[in-house]
Amino acid sequence: MNNSIEKLEDIRTLMALFESPGSLDGGGVTRLAYSPEEDEMHDIFRDWGERQGFIAYTDAVGNSFLENDAATAAAEEGEPCILIGSHLDSVIRGGRYDGVAGVVSGMACLKWLKDSGRDIPLRVAAFRCEESAGFGRSTLGSGLITGVIDGDDIADFRNPDGRTLAGIFEERGLDLHPQKIDGVSAYFELHIEQGKVLETVGKEVGIVEAIAGPRRFRIVIDGQADHSGATPMEMRSDALCAAAEMILAVEKIGQAESRFRSVATVGIVKCGPNVMNVIPGWVELGVDTRGINTISIDRMEQRIRISAENIAQERGVEITMARQYEDPPCEMSPHLMDELEQAARAVGATSQRMVSGAGHDALSFAEIVPTAMLFIPCRAGISHNIAEYTTDEAICTGASVLLNTISHH
Ligand SMILES: [Zn+2]
DSSP: OOOOOOHHHHHHHHHHSSTTTTOTTTBBOOOTTTHHHHHHHHHHHHHHHHTTTTTEEEESSSOOEEEEEHHHHHHHHHHHHEEEEEEEEOOOOOOTTTTTTHHHHHHHHHHHHHHTTOOOOOEEEEESOOSHHHSSSOHHHHHHTSSOOHHEEEEEEEBBTOBBBHHHHHHHHOOOSOOOOOOEEEEEEEOOSSSSHHHHHTOEEEEEEEEEEEEEEEEEEOOOBBTTTTOOGOOOOOOOHHHHHHHHHHHHHHHTTTGTTTTTEEEEEESSSSSSTBBBEEEEEEEEESSSSSSHHHHHHHHHHHHHHHHHHHHOEEEEEEEEEEEEOOEEHHHHHHHHHHHHHHHTTOEEEEEEOOOTTTTHTTTTEEEEEEEEEEEGGGOTTTTOOOHHHHHHHHHHHHHHHHHOO
């Protein structure tokens, strides 16, 4: 689609506002949760809102909000409003679009509604600590206010400086047990895709059908660490060779389930003793499986377990597998997906339905209100990396789809 010059200029101006906090040589940013850099991002967000005449406030966990007069009036009547949100923190050496593009799209919608004199109640949120890089757990800001995360469970989590979340909350006068957010009729989030699908198929926006749920395992392989020169080939139990078979088995299992849009990855390999002249006696693998179909995810787990038993037997090693972490897949609201699709058509943006392989703040909101996500392409699918890039045009197109959606909601 062709964006208007005025709207593009708005996106450019908004993105530029957020440029400096945590900027690194080479183009990326580091804005960890509850750090001065993240604080600065939130200050910029609220300051812009106040200058534009919107109401700006912070909630009990430090999330920032802007709302227009129509939203304030609606709240006084006990009527809900639409919420557009995303986050302003980043991973270490991350990009400047992950999260920010979504917050900027919401700010643009606020401005464009005001410019055109339309009284549509809209709130825009900038959430804290979406990235697990801060405290080892993702979507804290949105999770706490939706009741998806219990503050007691994360109080002792520490940031890279070793400080606990409870300590930081106390110092800042925040509350690990906030009131649940209310007055929201629907939640929308625009986000860069963080994958290559849209770029590959040449579509301008992606309408997320479901957010994949990760299920992660730790696999430990115990063999025998022997002298690599003195131990004949037939007398070995090489844990790393067993691990190699295990890794390929996981790949094959993921491939077989890809028609259900599941994926399986071995992302961690630790080898002991990791010495040139010793047969590896011990290996740990970290396995990440994800999908939107629970039956497929269950089947992957079962097949990985069977593979582990078979490889253990054939190779004379011991293999133990433990589930480390699990989040169920999360479906987006079919009704809101239709609305996004119609809006994309109305503004002339090409669209495609797709799966989100990564988690987002939308996961928290899907638990309490109808929720939808809109993806925009990012260059080569690169994200969580200083090379992350998307165009102002792409953000503007996505924001225009959101504007059209909320205008007809
Ligand atoms: Zn993000």
